[in-house]
Amino acid sequence: MKQLHRIASAVVLGAVALGAAQAATVTISCGAVGADFENCKRHSAQWAAKTGHTVKIFTLPSSSTDILALFRQMFAAKSTDLDVINIDVVWPGVIKDHLLDLRPYSKGAEKEHFPAIIANNTVDGKLLAMPNFTDAGLLYYRKDLLQKYGLQPPATWQEFNAAAKKIQDGERAAGAADFQGFVFQGKAYEGLSCNALEWLTSFGGQIVDASGKVTVNSPATVQAFKLAASWPGTIAPKGVLNYAEEDARGVFQNGKAAFMRSWPYAWSLSQGADSAVRGKVGVAPLPKGSAEGQAAGALGGWQYAVSRYSKSPEAAADLVMFLTSREIQKERAVKSSFNPTIPELYKDKEVLEANPFMGNLYEVFLNAVPRPSSITGTKYPEVSQAFWNAAHDALSGQATAEDAARRLEGRLNQIKRGKW
Ligand code: GLC
Secondary structure (H helix, E strand, O other): OHHHHHHHHHHHHHHHHHHHHHOOEEEEEEOOOOOHHHHHHHHHHHHHHHHOOEEEEEEOOOOHHHHHHHHHHHHHOOOOOOOEEEEEOOOOOOOHHHEOOOHHHHOOHHHHOOHHHHHHHEEOOEEOOEEEEEEEOEEEEEHHHHHHOOOOOOOEHHHHHHHHHHHHHHHHHOOOOOOEEEEOOOOOOHHHHHHHHHHHHHOOOOOEOOOOOEOOOOHHHHHHHHHHHOOEOOOEOHHHHHOOHHHHHHHHHOOOEEEEEEOOHHHHHHOOOOOOOOOOEEEEOOOEOOOOOOOOOEEEEEEEEEEOOOOOHHHHHHHHHHHOOHHHHHHHHHHHOOEOOOHHHHHOHHHHHHOHHHHHOHHHHHOOEOOOHHHHHHHHHHHHHHHHHHHHHHHHOOOOHHHHHHHHHHHHHHHHOOOO
């Protein structure tokens, strides 16, 4: 008995000593849109309490474009300041040289996630990131106002334009002078590339085809750019040319707009205690270009990865696996409407109760349209910048839809220079 006791103490002591020797300080960069930051901070603290490691939080800018610029600077300097970084779904091919292969740490956990996202995050056979949440562009609408004006959620852009105008005119006449038909992301950044991809896909267009050919100078792009150019100053505020996600959400959540294009995260916030539109919001697929067209939501989403320059790769990878686990994904979905990347969770009662759209619009998530990041590889950021600039030129009236599409084709071929 006595001997057993001694052995047990020795084991515990040994474990404590080992723990102290291995305790690491890990710095994680957390996204800043909606409840992403709070979740990242809370869950990282849970992991620290569980493992005995220490976590430091690094706050990122809210725009994906700004975050990429920041990471590229840090990578160029081989900075050890960040261990865990959150990366946009369009970046694995772009920053692949700076990320660690997570396969030695994942113990096969990647098999639980959507295979398409794992394929996206796997470059040259290396699993460069674990999925955190997935995204697709959605149409938010005011249920109460559609009912008031005898309207249905619009299926085509034509119906959409008419509905937005009718509600805007009616609400303005009733005294809400600054009421808007539609808010979306019209600023010149990655978010506009997502919006514009949705418009042109809805008319059957593409930026580049499956073989890598630049196919953007098409009637579909011209129709898409013309449609968008008709919005600022009519059913959308002129200021939309400078709106990112949180600007659009601010207007919609204050009850000042009939429709909003956004991502799933806006759902739980629209239902929050401080939301002016709580209980009044519906979510639908984005409209089609025509009755025969396609309803398209751009594919978005974020992953966690470990920087190759991390001094504590093992602890960092452990944090990544914790944050992307089923348990944490479920909590993030239920509390903050971030879409899980584990298909099983789309059958979970609590997830579906908190987010009816995750079940009703499951097809939208499955068929979300990817930006051409895989095919254009390291050139994707330049491709996207050319695309959002062209869309912004058309949207702001700086260029006609035809000129914007033609110049974009030229610019993309220049970036391609023969091959991607
Ligand atoms: C969302 C998406 C991301 C996209 C960004 C654009 O965060 O998840 O993929 O690049 O919006 O603003």
